[in-house]
Amino acid sequence: MKVILNFTVVPIGTGLSLSRYVAECEKIIKEAGLKSNLHANGTNVEGEWDEVFNAIKKCHERLHEMGVPRLFTSIQVGTRVDKPQTMDDKIKSVQEKLKQ
Numbered sequence: 555m556k557v558i559l560n561f562t563v564v565p566i567g568t569g570l571s572l573s574r575y576v577a578e579c580e581k582i583i584k585e586a587g588l589k590s591n592l593h594a595n596g597t598n599v600e601g602e603w604d605e606v607f608n609a610i611k612k613c614h615e616r617l618h619e620m621g622v623p624r625l626f627t628s629i630q631v632g633t634r635v636d637k638p639q640t641m642d643d644k645i646k647s648v649q650e651k652l653k654q
Contacts, residue, residue: 555603558632558641562596563613566624575622579613586612591641596628600641603633 565575580597583590586609588601599606614625 555633555635556600556638557603557606558598558600558639558644559606560596560598560630561610562628563610563617564626564628565617565622566626568622575617575620578616578620582612582616583609589641598641 563575563579565572568575576592576597580590580592583597583599586601586605588599588606588609590600591598599609610627610629614627617625
């Protein structure tokens with residue numbers, strides 16, 4: 555099943571700067587061959603359910619290997635079975651309505 559997912563990983567006990575951990579998760583998502591969009595408060599990812607959730611699991615594993623003692627991850631998941639839809643499709647739909 556295809557999924558469009560938004561997630562935010564929050565390392566706890568690592569100090570104030572989190573960008574190196576975000577970058578590590580971005581590498582994992584790219585290595586998995588998943589389409590993603592990084593934004594200011596998280597990352598959107600699309601792909602097959604198991605592949606997307608496996609990548610998030612790998613993010614947790616990798617950040618713990620980097621010494622992060624605790625992680626909190628917030629996930630929003632959307633699926634649709636009536637028609638295929640991508641992240642780009644959803645954005646284009648809103649942009650078209652803004653032009654009206």
